[in-house]
Amino acid sequence: MAPSPFGYHGHCLRVDLSRGTSERTPLPERVLRQFLGGSGLGAWLLLEEGCAGADALAPEAPLAFVFSPLVGSPLTTSAKFAVVSKSPLTDRINDSLASSGFAIAGKRCGCDAIVVAGRAPELSTLIIDDGRIRLERAVDLRGATCGEAERALKARLGADYQVASIGPAGERGVRYATISHDGRHAGRGGSGAVLGAKNLKAVALRGTQRPAWAHPHELAEYSKALSKRSFGPATAKYRELGTASNLLAFNRLGVLPTRNFQTGTFEGASAISPEEIRQTRSRTRASCVTCTIGCEHIYALGDDEGVRIEYESLFALGSLCGVAEADVVLRASRLCDELGIDTISAGGTIAFAMECAERGWLDAPWLRFESGRAMLRAIELIARREGIGNLLAEGSRRAADAIGHGSRAIAPQVKGLEIPGYEPRALQTMALGFAVGARGADHNRSGAYEVDFSEKVDRRRVTVDAVRYAIETEDRAAIMDSLILCKFLRGVFGDFYAESAEMLRLVTGWDVAAAELRETARRIVGAKRRFNAFAGWTPEEDTLPDRFLETALEGDPAAALSRERLETLVAEYHRQRGW
Secondary structure, three states: OOOOOOOOOOEEEEEEOOOOEEEEEEOOHHHHHHHOOHHHHHHHHHHHHOOOOOOOOOOOOOEEEEOOOOOOOOOOOOOEEEEEEEOOOOOOEEEEEEEOHHHHHHHHOOOOEEEEEOOOOOOEEEEEEOOEEEEEEOHHHOOOOHHHHHHHHHHHHOOOOEEEEOOHHHHOOOOOEOEEEOOEEEOOOOHHHHHHHOOEEEEEEEOOOOOOOOOHHHHHHHHHHHHHHOOOHHHHHHHHOHHHHHHHHHHHHOOOOEOOOOEOOOOOHHHHOHHHHHHHOOEEEEOOOOOOOOOEEEEOOOOOOOEEOOHHHHHHHOHHHOOOOHHHHHHHHHHHHHHOEOHHHHHHHHHHHHHHHHOOOOOOOOOOOOOHHHHHHHHHHHHHOOOHHHHHOOOHHHHHHHHOOOHHHHOOEEOOEEOOOOOOOOOHHHHHHHHHOOOOOOOOOOOOHHHHOOOOOOOOOOOHHHHHHHHHHHHHHHHHHHHOOOHHHHHHOOOHHHHHHHHHHHHHOOOOOHHHHHHHHHHHHHHHHHHHHHHOOOHHHOOOOHHHHHOOEEOEOOOOOOHHHHHHHHHHHHHHHOO
């Protein structure tokens, strides 16, 4: 094998829990250059495993922790890792990202990815110490929250270990369970359930092996300049209020999903907005490891340590369920974090169940819009898979199939993944992004909402001219998720591909140009689609629920998306992708 390039170790570590074995598998430089790391390299690894047809929770279905060439470098926001697997919620590819010291520790273990297959004989912790691997019993941690498990393992193993863990939801196979580290989450798509199915409560990492940089002096100078730019106006809103600042803005525009997407405005929006919450609660700001932006806003919550709030959690556990009590919404968000549950899928599934109950399709008279108590009770039941929680733990699509009454029409999901906080009928480029997303309805893998909020399109009457813009945002996200860099940095770059190529050159020494990275983006998007095809994807999956295609948005009759218009947009997307 040729010498590993700068920025990489040149191999992945594959652990088989059933056999109790591990091996180091070379990663050719050609593959690293073509797929980079993170989501891109993760998609390639899953294809190489050849398990697209396996059940996502079967022992043979692999889960990969994937790092990137930039991890450990001085570049701002670069301490991120991807968790890539088949999703138990969608049965399609899933790649969730998180920022933390876990990424740095993983890279220092001397590998570019950790692939985990098989099933441990009992609930265990996978420990990788500078590349040395062992399993330890973790049965005493059964039922522990994510934070409790992390603290217990650090006390047991040492404070210098970085621990990613699952909560009770992951142990019980909730299909949208998360993997968490240091209060941050690889959240969407159920990677926590995959880890739980492998009988792993946690993965603990420690290492000392650092790859070299090709041009360390130039890299340091570039990193200083990038950090300085990251303090500019492009990231100001994240420092001031974080993504939660979107709530009132979206409500004014009529695109804040409310009561299971029945309308785009919420009369209680101001009560749960950060502008209101900060008046009555103390707030602290924090940053991810190596980040200079500082978007985290942590609000006091009674005697607890506090809770991080994001727009998606406020929308999903607030307006989507019709809950206008700030204390309840914050407690619900904190509860999801502790139990290891994705807030978007939790809120989407509960809101769907609330509407079904109100229609008389679901025998749960206590489950009603506006009831914060009902929402909190539902979250607890989901995590324990008790009563109605056993049904809701399956996600809105599977729950709809069990409920019947044609309820799939109002289940807020695409390919099984619950829709984030963007009303598709009033943001129709985003509707396309949701429909064609490889992991389902996804605002992180498609930035098409940026197009809708620009002057490039009429967001309520999008034409095929918008398709190329949607593709551009998807391609850019593929590069950012593979390098890996935080999406909040995207507005800082003058020429994103040229600067990404320069960062990659400084780290790896490759003579890479912007045009090559554009091709890399298309290759990565195509690899995800190829995995989905092997898993059973058909073109008919690239659509939205009937609610969005048969009725105009309440209160905004101009916001109507016909089935024919969406089909035209999707067909043009496939054509431009060459599919």
